[in-house]
Amino acid sequence: MVEQQQVRSLTSQVEDAVTEAMRGVLPADVTEVDPLIRRSEHADLQSNAALSLAKRLKRNPRELAEEIRERLAEVPWLTAEVSGPGFLNLTVDGGRLVENLGARAEDPRLGVPLTQSGQVIPVDYSAPNVAKEMHVGHLRSTLIGDALARVLGYLGAEVIRQNHVGDWGTQFGMLIQYIVEHPDQRWHNDEVDTDRTGGAVSALDSLYRTARRTFDEDPEFKVRAQQRVVELQAGDEATLATWREIVTESEKAFQEVYARLGVLLELDDVAAESFYNPRLQGVVDELRELGVVQESEGAWCVFFDDLKGPDGTPSPLIVQKADGGFGYAATDLAAVRYRVQELAATRVLYVVDARQAQHFDMVFRTARRAGWLTDDIEVVHVQTGTINGPDGRPFKTRAGGTVRLADLLDEALRQAERVVREKDPELPDEELRRVAHTASIGAVKYAELSTARTKNYNFDVEQMVSFNGDTGVYLQYTHTRIASILRRAQDSPAAFDTSAELEPAERLLAWELDSFAEALDAVSGTLEPHRLAGYLYSLARAYTSFYEACPVLGAPTPEVRANRLALSSLARTTLATGLGLLGITAPDRM
Numbered sequence: 001m002v003e004q005q006q007v008r009s010l011t012s013q014v015e016d017a018v019t020e021a022m023r024g025v026l027p028a029d030v031t032e033v034d035p036l037i038r039r040s041e042h043a044d045l046q047s048n049a050a051l052s053l054a055k056r057l058k059r060n061p062r063e064l065a066e067e068i069r070e071r072l073a074e075v076p077w078l079t080a081e082v083s084g085p086g087f088l089n090l091t092v093d094g095g096r097l098v099e100n101l102g103a104r105a106e107d108p109r110l111g112v113p114l115t116q117s118g119q120v121i122p123v124d125y126s127a128p129n130v131a132k133e134m135h136v137g138h139l140r141s142t143l144i145g146d147a148l149a150r151v152l153g154y155l156g157a158e159v160i161r162q163n164h165v166g167d168w169g170t171q172f173g174m175l176i177q178y179i180v181e182h183p184d185q186r187w188h189n190d191e192v193d194t195d196r197t198g199g200a201v202s203a204l205d206s207l208y209r210t211a212r213r214t215f216d217e218d219p220e221f222k223v224r225a226q227q228r229v230v231e232l233q234a235g236d237e238a239t240l241a242t243w244r245e246i247v248t249e250s251e252k253a254f255q256e257v258y259a260r261l262g263v264l265l266e267l268d269d270v271a272a273e274s275f276y277n278p279r280l281q282g283v284v285d286e287l288r289e290l291g292v293v294q295e296s297e298g299a300w301c302v303f304f305d306d307l308k309g310p311d312g313t314p315s316p317l318i319v320q321k322a323d324g325g326f327g328y329a330a331t332d333l334a335a336v337r338y339r340v341q342e343l344a345a346t347r348v349l350y351v352v353d354a355r356q357a358q359h360f361d362m363v364f365r366t367a368r369r370a371g372w373l374t375d376d377i378e379v380v381h382v383q384t385g386t387i388n389g390p391d392g393r394p395f396k397t398r399a400g401g402t403v404r405l406a407d408l409l410d411e412a413l414r415q416a417e418r419v420v421r422e423k424d425p426e427l428p429d430e431e432l433r434r435v436a437h438t439a440s441i442g443a444v445k446y447a448e449l450s451t452a453r454t455k456n457y458n459f460d461v462e463q464m465v466s467f468n469g470d471t472g473v474y475l476q477y478t479h480t481r482i483a484s485i486l487r488r489a490q491d492s493p494a495a496f497d498t499s500a501e502l503e504p505a506e507r508l509l510a511w512e513l514d515s516f517a518e519a520l521d522a523v524s525g526t527l528e529p530h531r532l533a534g535y536l537y538s539l540a541r542a543y544t545s546f547y548e549a550c551p552v553l554g555a556p557t558p559e560v561r562a563n564r565l566a567l568s569s570l571a572r573t574t575l576a577t578g579l580g581l582l583g584i585t586a587p588d589r590m
């Protein structure tokens, strides 16, 4: 096995060097020093530390900067210059930069440190509802959750994917009763078209709507449906059998969507609402013993001083209803207890629509009161905003219904076929379909993952599949360009040359390549995959500028050519790895 080689980025090496130099010039009682390193227009990096320290120490900033610079003169690979009122402009020796990249290129993990090892992180994401069409809202949670699971796993965390599928509730009484009374209805995956539609879920969704209508119109059906709920909750075998069939067929249909999207979720990752049923009574009993719940009009509730309805009456978390039933809240309380106590989580993530913020706030606070959650465990509602239509208005079909995920993906596929065809009219049909599939899924994912997750965005397919600009297609295309150069260079060697004089475009590319780990750490710190997307976009742009300014195959000397090939090869691996962590395929040709 190859030893993992953790490579420190040059930014952090510069940070260390400047911190060390600062310590040397500062009075001993100034202990916390921040070198305040930023990217710079005039050099590789700049430090603004002298300016902020001068204020604290009541000294002249330029003088202070000068003293730090003198100390830095001892670092052979760093050139420091004082500029303006007291900035330090910092330039790293090209050879040192190249050497660092060489170390990355040798490591299969590109030198990325395992900053999350030892963490156990359940990630709750996707969580569609049985017998209900998956819609665009579930798309956000699915794609963001999947990217977070991939990044955290790559950084060494033990990620436990939790698909909290909504598979329980009184609405199933109605649906089961309707299905039992209409055995001729076709809704199983093998009886309906699973390709273009959502399969069983689509069929069940419309059966449910018919059942609902019947329930409202036919008082006798209503009585039978209500009786069915009682039987379901009492665990009546025949009722449970139908329920299980509905659940199984729905989950199969969800898996088809996941396969099409290329997300990691598998059947094994399902820990649906019903999974917690056997634990619910225990949760309430424990909360009662601890005095966390109070009885109110027959229901067991948790009250919060600061959470009141518009009329000033408290709005509690209802853990058990007066009729003894349990709802969404009880299930989530059981889930948080399970994740902490049984999965031994150190951090728990819930990638769910921002509109459920109050629910999670109440659940987490209740779990803290119960002592299930302690300060050393971080639970986060990773909030997502709303996806709107291309016109910026709520996403609805012309008939006013919710837009189905499958339809959106079909539309993205059609648009991708169009642009790929335009770019390469000669492409054989089969190849076209393959490329367009990869491009359309990449486009949809990238559009999602390059947006701050709490922001609302417009689902504009035409813009998403463009070859230019900040799109998935542009990134994939950049990858194919690098792959093509490397293919054509086949038998010439790629080798980093530490004696090379770097051109500005090479230097910029080198800095980007050296910052991959920092982009990943930003994702794990902020739980914002767009940090990685943004990084990959600047990497692709840096490569494009490099490619335009510095001939690779036509380089002036064999050494320069080898060095540029090595840069290209690392760019390709970094881009492919980064796209892979967003769940996006990096094709060799398109």
Ligand code: ARG
Residues within 6 Å of the ligand: 124, 126, 127, 128, 129, 164, 165, 166, 332, 335, 350, 352
């Ligand atoms: N099924 C829910 C919905 O569609 C999302 C569940 C999110 N996860 C959770 N633990 N509550 O809105």
